[in-house]
Amino acid sequence: MNPLPNAFSRRTLLLGAGSTAALLALPACGGSSTETPTGNLSSGGDPWKQFSGTSINFISENTSPSAAIAANLAPFEKLTGIKVNVQQMDLDKVVEKCKLDFSSGTAQNHVIYADPFQVLAPLSEGLADLTPLIASKDYPPVEKGIEDFIPAQLQSLGRYLDEEKLFALPYDAPTMILHYRKDLFEKYGPKMKSDLGFDPTPGENTTWEQYFQMAEWFNQNAKSDVKYGIGCQAKQHDSLQCDFSNLLWAYGGDYFEKGQELGRLSSEDPGKVTVNSEAGVAAATFYKKLVKVAHPSSTTWDWTGLADAFVAGELAMCVNWHEFAAGEEKAFPGKIGYSVLPKGPVRRAHNFGGTGIGINANAKDKELGAAWLFVNWATSPETQLMSLGSKVGGGTPTRTSVYELPEVKAEVTKSPSKYPNIRTAPAVLEAWKEENIGLRPKVPQWVELDTIIFTELSKMLTQDGDPAATMAAMQDQMTKAMG
Amino acid sequence: MSAAVEARPTAEPRPQLRGKPTKERHGFRTFEFALMAPALLVLGLLSLIPFVMLIAMSFSKVKTLGGVSLEFAGLDNWTAVLGDGSVWASWGRSLVYFSSIVILEMALGFVFAVILHNLLRGRSVMLSLVLLPMFLAPVMVGLLGRFMLDSTIGLYAQLMQALGLDTDVFAKTSTALPAVIMIDVWEWTPLVALIMLAGLTSVPPATLEAASVDGAGFLRRLFFIAVPQMMPVILVALLVRSMDAIRYYDIITATTNGGPADSTKIIPIRLYEMAFRFNNQIGRAAVVGLTMLVFSIVLANIFVKVFGEKGAAHVTNVAGDKH
Numbered sequence: 001m002n003p004l005p006n007a008f009s010r011r012t013l014l015l016g017a018g019s020t021a022a023l024l025a026l027p028a029c030g031g032s033s034t035e036t037p038t039g040n041l042s043s044g045g046d047p048w049k050q051f052s053g054t055s056i057n058f059i060s061e062n063t064s065p066s067a068a069i070a071a072n073l074a075p076f077e078k079l080t081g082i083k084v085n086v087q088q089m090d091l092d093k094v095v096e097k098c099k100l101d102f103s104s105g106t107a108q109n110h111v112i113y114a115d116p117f118q119v120l121a122p123l124s125e126g127l128a129d130l131t132p133l134i135a136s137k138d139y140p141p142v143e144k145g146i147e148d149f150i151p152a153q154l155q156s157l158g159r160y161l162d163e164e165k166l167f168a169l170p171y172d173a174p175t176m177i178l179h180y181r182k183d184l185f186e187k188y189g190p191k192m193k194s195d196l197g198f199d200p201t202p203g204e205n206t207t208w209e210q211y212f213q214m215a216e217w218f219n220q221n222a223k224s225d226v227k228y229g230i231g232c233q234a235k236q237h238d239s240l241q242c243d244f245s246n247l248l249w250a251y252g253g254d255y256f257e258k259g260q261e262l263g264r265l266s267s268e269d270p271g272k273v274t275v276n277s278e279a280g281v282a283a284a285t286f287y288k289k290l291v292k293v294a295h296p297s298s299t300t301w302d303w304t305g306l307a308d309a310f311v312a313g314e315l316a317m318c319v320n321w322h323e324f325a326a327g328e329e330k331a332f333p334g335k336i337g338y339s340v341l342p343k344g345p346v347r348r349a350h351n352f353g354g355t356g357i358g359i360n361a362n363a364k365d366k367e368l369g370a371a372w373l374f375v376n377w378a379t380s381p382e383t384q385l386m387s388l389g390s391k392v393g394g395g396t397p398t399r400t401s402v403y404e405l406p407e408v409k410a411e412v413t414k415s416p417s418k419y420p421n422i423r424t425a426p427a428v429l430e431a432w433k434e435e436n437i438g439l440r441p442k443v444p445q446w447v448e449l450d451t452i453i454f455t456e457l458s459k460m461l462t463q464d465g466d467p468a469a470t471m472a473a474m475q476d477q478m479t480k481a482m483g
Numbered sequence: 484m485s486a487a488v489e490a491r492p493t494a495e496p497r498p499q500l501r502g503k504p505t506k507e508r509h510g511f512r513t514f515e516f517a518l519m520a521p522a523l524l525v526l527g528l529l530s531l532i533p534f535v536m537l538i539a540m541s542f543s544k545v546k547t548l549g550g551v552s553l554e555f556a557g558l559d560n561w562t563a564v565l566g567d568g569s570v571w572a573s574w575g576r577s578l579v580y581f582s583s584i585v586i587l588e589m590a591l592g593f594v595f596a597v598i599l600h601n602l603l604r605g606r607s608v609m610l611s612l613v614l615l616p617m618f619l620a621p622v623m624v625g626l627l628g629r630f631m632l633d634s635t636i637g638l639y640a641q642l643m644q645a646l647g648l649d650t651d652v653f654a655k656t657s658t659a660l661p662a663v664i665m666i667d668v669w670e671w672t673p674l675v676a677l678i679m680l681a682g683l684t685s686v687p688p689a690t691l692e693a694a695s696v697d698g699a700g701f702l703r704r705l706f707f708i709a710v711p712q713m714m715p716v717i718l719v720a721l722l723v724r725s726m727d728a729i730r731y732y733d734i735i736t737a738t739t740n741g742g743p744a745d746s747t748k749i750i751p752i753r754l755y756e757m758a759f760r761f762n763n764q765i766g767r768a769a770v771v772g773l774t775m776l777v778f779s780i781v782l783a784n785i786f787v788k789v790f791g792e793k794g795a796a797h798v799t800n801v802a803g804d805k806h
Contacts, residue, residue, distance in 0.1 A: 096759040103547035122762040125548045236742020297634035299743050300653040309635045448761040459744040462656050 034128040034361075036136040037369045047140050051370040052081025056363075058374065059097055060113035061355070062088040064323050064421070065172045065395025068387040069378055075386075076377050082370045084111075091238075095119060095447070098360075102126030107363040110371040111378075114168040114358040116157050117450070121266065121442040124160045127167040128359040133372045134166070140373070142169075143380050148399045152432060155264050156439060157356035157398075163265060168356025169379040170398035174321040176246055176351040176438075177427045178202050178211075179328060182337040184218075184225055184316050192217055202317065202339035204430075208250060208286060211317070211342045215293045218316045227314045231306050232291050232298040236458035239302035241440075241450050242351050244457055246319060247287050249438045250344025253279035255449070255478070256441050263352075263439020270443050273482065275453075276475035279346070284460065284467035291461050299462055321353060322428050326394045326420040334415030338424040340431055349438035350431035354398065388419045396421055396428070403429070445481050452477045540769035547765065560766040569745070570753060570771065577749040580664060581728045587668045588724055589717070592675025597705065599676065600683045610680075617673045625737025628666040629653070656746035659739050663747055666734050671727070675720045682716030683709060718790035722783055729779050750775060 039050030060066035070086040077083060087109070089097075095118045101108045102123055114120045114127060134142055146154065146169070153170040160167060180202050185192075192200040192214065199205075200214050211230070218229030233239035248254065256262055257271025274280070291298055295315060298306075307324040309315055311331040319341060328336045341348050357378060359371045377383055384402050387395040402408060403425065411417045412425050430436060440446065453474060460470040516523075541560050543553035564570055599610055616624065631639040634651045643650070652662040686709045694708050710717075732751045735741060741748035750771065758768035 092760065099547060099759065102549075103551060105550050123548065235740065236744065237740050295634075297651040297654055300634070300651050300739075305633070305635075308633075312635045314635060444762045448764070451756060451760070455742070455745055458742045462654070462743040462746075 034130070034132045034359075035364070035368060036132050036138060037365045038138045039366055039369055047138065048080050048373060050138075051366045051373060054366045054370040055083040055085065056110040056367055056370045056374060057085045057087065057108065058111040058113075058357075059087050059089075059094055059109040060357075061091040061094050061115070063113075063172055063174070063355075063395070064326065064390075064392075065384075065387045066113070067392045068390030068395055069383070071390060071392045072386060076374065079377070080370070080373055082373065084374055091115060091118065098123060098126065101360060102362065105362055107360040107367060110360055110363045110367050111374055112168075112358050112360055113171070113355055114157075115355050116160075116168075116263075116442055117440055117446045120157070120160050120167055120356070120358075121446055122444040124167055126361050128361045128363065128368070129165045129167065130158075130169065130358065130372070130375070131164065131166050133359075139369070140376060142376055143382075144399070144401050148381070148401050149379075150398055150400055150432060152264075152434065152437060153352075153354050153398050156352065156442075157354050158358075159265055160442060161266055161268060168358035169375055171355055171357040171379055171395075172323070173352070173354035173396045173398050173428070173432075174323045175353065175428045175431050176242065176319055176341065177322045177424060177431055178206075178317060178339040178341055179310060179320055179324070180317040180337045180339065181226070181315075181332065181335060183332070183335040184222065185337070187225070188218075188222055191221070195221075202337065202342075204340060204343075206339070206342045208247065208290075208342040208344050212286075212290055212293065214317065215290070219293060222316065226316045228295040229293065229316050230290070231295040231301065231309050231315045231318045233301050233303045233306040233320065234291050234294075234298045234458070234461055235300055235302045235305065236454055237302045238450055238454065239306075240454040240457050242303070242353065243319065244283070244287050244453070245351050245438055245440060246341055246349055247283040247290075247344065248275070248280060249349030250341070250347060251279040251283040251286070252344070252346035253277050253283055255453075256443075258441075260437075260439050262441035262443060266442040270441055270482075273475050273478045275478060276471040280471045281468050282345075284457070284471050287457070288460055288467055299458070322424040323394075323396055323421060325424045329416065329420040329423065336423075338427045340427050340436065348436055350428075350436055351438045351440070352432070388421060394419065394421045443482075448481045449478050452481060537769045537772055540766050541773055543766050544763070545765040545769075546763065556766060560770045564767050564770040564774075570750075572745065573748050573750045573753045576660065576745075576747070577729070577751075580660065580731070580749050581725070583661075583664045584667050584671070584728050584731075585721065585724055587664070588672045588675045589721065591668065591672045592720065593679050595672065595676035596679035596683055599680055610677075613676060614673045616670045617677075619670065621670065621733035622737050624666060624670045625734035628662070628669075628734065629738045632662065653739050654743060656744050659743060659746050663735050663738055666738070667728075667731065670734075671724060675724060678716055678720040678723070679713065682713035685716070686712050714790050718786060721786050721790065725782055725786065726779060729775060729782075 039054075040052070058066075066086060066088050070088065073084055073086070094113055095115070097109065098112055098119055102125075112119065112127065120127065133139060134146060146166070149158075149170050150173070153173055154166075157170045158166045158168045185201055189200055196210070196213055196217060198210055200210070200217075202211075215229030218226060222229075233243045249260075253275065254260065255273065255275050257274050258267055258269075259274075261267065262270050295309060297309070301309065303321055303324075306318055306320055307327065310318050310320070310324075311327055313331075322338065325336070325338065341350050357375050359368065359375060363371050379398065381397075381399045381401050384395065384397040384399055385405070385408070388397060388402070388408070397403060397408075408419060408422055411419045411422050413423075415423065417423055441449075443449070456465075456470050456474045456477070459465050460467060539553055542556060542558070544556045544559070546552045546554070595613060599606060599613065602609060619627070631637045632652055634640045634644075640651065643652075650658065652658040690712075691704050691708055694704050699708070730751050731749065732755060735747050735749065735752055736755075739747045741752045754768055754771045754775065757764040757771060
């Protein structure tokens with residue numbers, strides 16, 4: 001019996017599969033300048049309400065401001081009638097989902113947590129230019145104008161290659177500063193001063209070498225109060241690169257010839273990889289020395305692990321993102337001090353980890369409009385103030401005007417503070433100055449470079465590697481990765 | 484009397500399988516194929532097209548923004564991956580990891596199955612307890628392992644410290660891989676035990692009793708009567724765990740992220756990095772994916788050949804002896 005006289009052969013089957021696959025691989029349409037859709041604006045209605053009834057998704061790293069916004073969406077929903085689903089996850093997963101979303105040509109996620117290094121630089125084509133939306137008269141204006149955003153942050157987080165385009169508005173601004181136990185420094189300060197020969201209280205004059213000496217001193221003299229002087233975030237993870245970068249810049253090194261410029265507007269030609277400079281090797285040598293006196297679990301900690309150990313009272317000092325301050329204040333109310341990072345031979349540098357929020361370029365019509373209203377609202381001074389005082393962690397304002405509010409200024413020295421993160425304000429405002437900020441390069445290959453950097457450093461730290469050989473290997477691999 | 488009768492049903496199907504294939508089994512022009520066609524079509528959509536895409540990607544520079552587009556790149560991806568020492572190092576670690584978990588899980592699973600099989604009381608309760616770990620999502624098991632072994636808050640870490648082992652197992656290259664291996668073994672040994680228990684239960688008691696009457700001790704009955712009859716079940720357990728081990732990802736990501744010093748960066752982690760983290764390296768990821776596929780197929784064939792034939796030979800021998 002032959003019910004299928006003309007059935008397809010195996011070759012036909014494979015050919016068919018191949019053809020379908022080829023069809024699926026056809027390139028999709030390219031992007032164009034951002035539309036400015038309008039909703040129901042008839043009879044002079046409220047522009048905030050024009051997309052009422054729309055649902056949008058916001059994908060974000062699980063950071064303090066997003067936790068605060070997710071916990072307090074009611075004001076936005078009341079203001080606009082728009083429903084927002086906030087998804088929070090690790091940054092790796094955010095990047096992965098954004099790539100898939102941008103590639104598919106759809107807008108599963110409308111509002112994007114646009115990390116400047118992992119989303120903005122490699123995937124800027126997937127983000128909508130916000131400039132037409134900002135300029136449009138059909139939408140509520142950006143309160144106090146975009147000039148209210150801290151200028152260095154606006155450029156670093158929002159722009160990429162083209163000065164005329166703005167892909168994201170600054171949303172959070174975690175910055176690495178020194179966290180230390182004031183109570184321990186008060187108790188041991190005089191003895192430390194006499195033993196070490198300098199004032200140990202962390203501040204503008206502290207150097208990295210002194211930081212190392214203080215760490216050793218705590219290890220030897222304060223075991224009854226604290227296990228170790230310092231901890232590092234030296235896990236084979238992005239955190240290790242962040243921790244090391246502070247030193248690299250402080251010693252006068254950088255990742256590329258064009259240095260800090262690449263962290264601002266960036267450039268299509270970053271210049272040669274320069275990590276294997278004399279300064280780079282000196283920084284790696286010192287970092288290895290530092291990790292040797294740090295808590296032995298440092299090589300398993302990322303920033304969260306380090307913060308947990310600090311909150312558990314295992315460390316006297318650590319270098320970490322300032323947004324952990326809220327949690328630290330809960331554990332040790334009024335006993336934590338915050339300072340700028342120690343100085344290196346060339347300068348002091350604070351790794352800036354801020355992020356903007358932008359809109360998926362695939363978002364269209366009312367979803368695009370609703371996404372813009374959300375971005376506008378989420379970065380407004382009122383929302384930033386709300387986020388600052390949120391019970392679920394609290395973010396950091398990216399607006400100059402928020403720092404100038406009398407009620408905010410009044411909380412800087414209070415403990416317990418209504419806005420615990422603002423206790424770090426003197427340190428972070430100093431850290432954000434042109435001469436003190438540390439910016440990683442915004443190049444599309446950054447994630448790969450980052451992986452090379454933290455992997456080579458991890459080998460150096462856990463296998464007793466030679467710093468010079470480490471930096472040479474790093475240079476070689478980074479150069480290859482840049483093509 | 485009864486042994487011959489019992490052996491017949493298991494022995495008879497083999498000649499059919501090993502007999503000369505009939506003409507109807509080959510080709511697509513059959514009624515059976517027509518019945519299977521809808522399912523095959525779905526299967527084709529789900530696996531064949533991605534497979535063809537994967538091959539195409541491995542020879543292309545793949546861009547994903549604004550829709551997937553392929554630009555022919557010849558053997559660039561293949562030479563880049565096959566010439567990358569760190570990829571081979573990851574394969575080396577994968578083999579160590581793979582052999583360790585398969586051997587440990589098969590051995591421990593067998594031991595647990597034998598213990599459970601011989602329990603006279605509380606077998607159901609014990610079985611439920613033993614099976615608990617495998618009901619957890621691997622990423623949860625990874626997080627659990629990380630927290631339990633965390634030097635700040637971890638219970639196991641504190642126990643180890645109390646015993647004078649003041650070390651963080653994830654901090655050292657010598658202990659990180661064994662630690663993640665043990666976490667995987669903790670989670671998946673119960674599955675192997677469950678499969679083995681099913682195999683043990685299916686061994687005809689009369690055969691074991693007959694051996695016992697003939698003077699065979701416990702170990703002799705276990706290894707010379709039960710185990711040979713369990714070969715098809717052992718093969719299933721081996722295949723399930725092997726295929727899983729090759730694409731193992733969750734626990735390492737949740738614990739060590741491939742570190743320290745790449746000591747736990749096995750090949751699926753490299754694949755993930757290339758495909759999802761790095762920019763424009765999907766072509767290279769496709770090459771790694773294809774090599775993993777080839778490895779899986781070769782391995783599965785070896786296992787089927789070795790264990791399938793051993794099991795079949797034993798059944799045939801038993802059948803022959805009984806006759």
